[in-house]
Amino acid sequence: MKWMILVPFLFLLQDPSGLDTGPGKMVIKEIQKVFKKEDFTYKTLKIPAELNDKLPSIITDQNFFEIHTDNQLLGYAYINQAPSKSSQFDYLILFDKNLVIIDSKVLIYREDHGGEIGSKRWLRQFTGKKPGDELDHIAAISGATISVRSMKTAVANILSSLHILQNKNILR
Secondary structure: OHHHHOHHHHHHHOOOOOOOOOOOHHHHHHHHHHHOOOOOEEEEOOOOHHHHOOOOOOOOOOOEEEEEEOOEEEEEEEEEEEEOOOOEEEEEEEEEOOOOEEEEEEEEOOOOOOHHHHOHHHHHHHOOOOOOOOOOOOOOOOOOHHHHHHHHHHHHHHHHHHHHHHHOOOOO
């Protein structure tokens, strides 16, 4: 059931060569903008299946990457989908090397209403959050209640998952 979430947005994960081995062009562009680096490499992480089954967010080699430049860790990228009223939207969360959110972006929103969650101003509320933080202060948006709750839950779940991985010494 958890794998079904990944299927619709796998095209976002294609690298420029067309292989499903890493972030796609939209994600690469955002990484370059946020980290101010034209050239970088990414590395996938293997999470043991028995631990991944216990995480609030599933972390795979198709949705979570370490970002490196000059053999130094810059940060991490997480790509996933969350439900909106009748569809799903694709989003990206970028973390610094200490797993603090430095950027979030709605990549594709497939509804006529509620797209306001993609605004930089609203998404800025997640900036600075780190594993273990609460997200009680996230503002509502009239007409986007489901998408707001969904994005808030998605961010809370990945932060909780990263907190577990830190406590298990899988992430730094």
